[in-house]
Amino acid sequence: MLITATVLVLLYRQDQVTEHEKIIAQDNEEAATHLMHLLDDQIYTIISASAGLDTQALRTNPNIDLFTAELKKVHGHNILKLKIFNLSGTIVYSSVNSDIGGTSPHPDKLANALRGSQVESHIKFRDTFLVAAGEMHDVYVSGRYIPLTHAGKHIGVFEIYTDATPTFNRIYAQTIRISLIVFGAFTVLYAALFFYALRADRAIAEWQKTIAKFDEKIHNLAFYDTLTQLPNRRLLNDRLEQTKAASKRSGRYGALIFLDLDNFKPLNDTHGHGVGDLLLEEGARRLSSCVREVDTVARFGGDEFVVVISELDVDKAESITQASIVAEKIRATLAEPYVFKIQHEGEAETTIEHHCTSSVGVVLFNHDASREDILKWADIAMYQAKEAGRNLIRFYEPKA
Numbered sequence: 001m002l003i004t005a006t007v008l009v010l011l012y013r014q015d016q017v018t019e020h021e022k023i024i025a026q027d028n029e030e031a032a033t034h035l036m037h038l039l040d041d042q043i044y045t046i047i048s049a050s051a052g053l054d055t056q057a058l059r060t061n062p063n064i065d066l067f068t069a070e071l072k073k074v075h076g077h078n079i080l081k082l083k084i085f086n087l088s089g090t091i092v093y094s095s096v097n098s099d100i101g102g103t104s105p106h107p108d109k110l111a112n113a114l115r116g117s118q119v120e121s122h123i124k125f126r127d128t129f130l131v132a133a134g135e136m137h138d139v140y141v142s143g144r145y146i147p148l149t150h151a152g153k154h155i156g157v158f159e160i161y162t163d164a165t166p167t168f169n170r171i172y173a174q175t176i177r178i179s180l181i182v183f184g185a186f187t188v189l190y191a192a193l194f195f196y197a198l199r200a201d202r203a204i205a206e207w208q209k210t211i212a213k214f215d216e217k218i219h220n221l222a223f224y225d226t227l228t229q230l231p232n233r234r235l236l237n238d239r240l241e242q243t244k245a246a247s248k249r250s251g252r253y254g255a256l257i258f259l260d261l262d263n264f265k266p267l268n269d270t271h272g273h274g275v276g277d278l279l280l281e282e283g284a285r286r287l288s289s290c291v292r293e294v295d296t297v298a299r300f301g302g303d304e305f306v307v308v309i310s311e312l313d314v315d316k317a318e319s320i321t322q323a324s325i326v327a328e329k330i331r332a333t334l335a336e337p338y339v340f341k342i343q344h345e346g347e348a349e350t351t352i353e354h355h356c357t358s359s360v361g362v363v364l365f366n367h368d369a370s371r372e373d374i375l376k377w378a379d380i381a382m383y384q385a386k387e388a389g390r391n392l393i394r395f396y397e398p399k400a
């Protein structure tokens with residue numbers, strides 16, 4: 001009986017460790033992928049600027065401080081340390097400056113990642129672990145090597161370290177509790193084992209819910225604008241490709257509307273970015289109300305928005321008419337007055353009424369045009385509307 005209980009506890013502990021190691025490794029990869037998407041240009045700058053520099057020059061590279069400043073703006077990840085390796089295996093960035101210019105203590109794992117062949121990870125107990133703020137003691141550190149690419153080319157390796165101590169402490173604490181439960185249950189009644197197994201199942205289910213929420217948060221950060229909750233450029237590109245594919249299957253045209261808010265900057269300058277954000281949020285809601293659920297409204301950046309309309313008509317003239325109706329609805333809706341009530345601390349509530357129109361560019365497309373050309377053509381049409389006096393709609397017309 002004692003041997004059976006011991007075996008069960010050890011198997012449970014090993015299963016939990018293995019499962020959580022996979023989860024931690026996956027979380028690290030998703031966190032690194034998220035950082036690479038957000039800081040792609042900065043990472044490329046650090047690696048490209050490292051060529052030919054000695055250790056001292058690498059550590060005093062001004063790009064280091066700029067990247068660290070950008071990194072501090074990224075939240076939501078339990079990151080202890082970050083390193084960037086160039087293709088020579090040299091550390092060209094680390095959140096611990098003294099690491100810069102050195103190499104990895106895991107050359108085999110790094111070599112695999114440098115070849116871009118696979119993602120390597122390791123979890124170890126550290127008596128002492130050096131981080132930017134000083135030393136940490138008695139921690140479980142999860143490290144993961146991930147190949148870096150830029151513009152489709154392999155440029156180096158990203159290494160991310162996270163603190164796995166809370167997870168392992170919970171596993172070991174839970175193992176002790178379950179040991180007491182199992183040993184007690186075997187001495188009293190076998191049925192008690194089933195009861196406590198159900199409790200363990202519920203704990204695992206709660207953990208899975210937590211992981212699911214974390215995955216959803218990562219997904220939203222990667223694909224949606226944090227202010228308006230509209231799709232960002234990355235998701236816009238994916239939706240545009242889907243619309244082109246649908247056009248190829250059905251023979252129907254699609255339309256892309258590129259618009260810019262005409263009178264947005266004066267509001268920001270007069271009343272501050274907080275009120276400007278309110279206008280962007282309201283503008284996003286109005287845009288979404290003008291189109292179908294199958295269409296896409298995305299924030300392109302700043303006060304620029306893009307609308308992708310799918311499945312118009314197989315006839316080009318009729319598709320132009322349909323796109324014109326939607327564009328006019330958008331123009332008229334955005335031109336309605338914006339009214340905001342704001343109250344600063346210690347002051348009375350103030351009502352702000354602002355008039356903000358839009359310059360709207362429209363391009364009709366099918367599967368033949370590239371994504372880049374479609375966006376460029378719509379942008380050209382939008383600037384034509386702006387130059388013609390604003391609060392106007394212009395369709396892109398190819399030059400003869």
